[in-house]
Ligand code: SF4
């Protein structure tokens with residue numbers, strides 16, 4: 001039911017191929033079944049550093065300069081594509097903000113989701129949410145040992161991302177650079193870090 005990919009530190013499940021989770025079913029037959037890949041992923045410094053060192057051109061084109069990128073000083077969110085059918089939902093005006101957000105989410109598809117292959121990102125570029133999951137429909141089908149493994153892998157994945165973020169956000173702050181003010185300087189910072197690791 002679940003496997004841990006040690007190389008890319010990601011949890012995988014065959015259940016995602018045909019997502020049965022009630023909350024993530026598409027609202028109409030026009031919307032592809034993408035499970036929880038209706039999400040707008042936020043890329044933190046851990047993933048950003050990996051992209052810069054593994055595939056700088058990808059980082060520049062598909063993350064930093066993505067037309068749907070929302071840049072923050074130390075992370076980047078790429079907003080999901082909202083299906084045009086959402087505009088035709090006439091009754092959305094009567095919903096609360098929370099209900100409207102949930103509805104919009106159900107019409108959304110992550111920009112990196114490709115119908116033929118699912119997530120198109122290199123696994124090492126996926127953030128901690130995409131490499132782990134809190135999925136009630138999967139958890140309900142796990143035995144006690146599998147549930148414990150799921151929780152410890154999830155904690156390890158999130159801890160690594162949080163620690164890297166805290167350390168390098170502080171270092172970038174000390175240098176007075178960030179992704180908004182000077183993305184090239186941030187890129188140089190991570191390239192130098194990688195060079196030092198190699199020495
Ligand atoms: S993690 Fe759960 S909700 Fe997401 S695609 Fe897999 S089965 Fe569906």
Ligand code: SF4
Nearest residue numbers: 037110112113119130
């Ligand atoms: S980045 Fe990949 S795993 Fe994450 S939501 Fe998008 S398609 Fe799904």
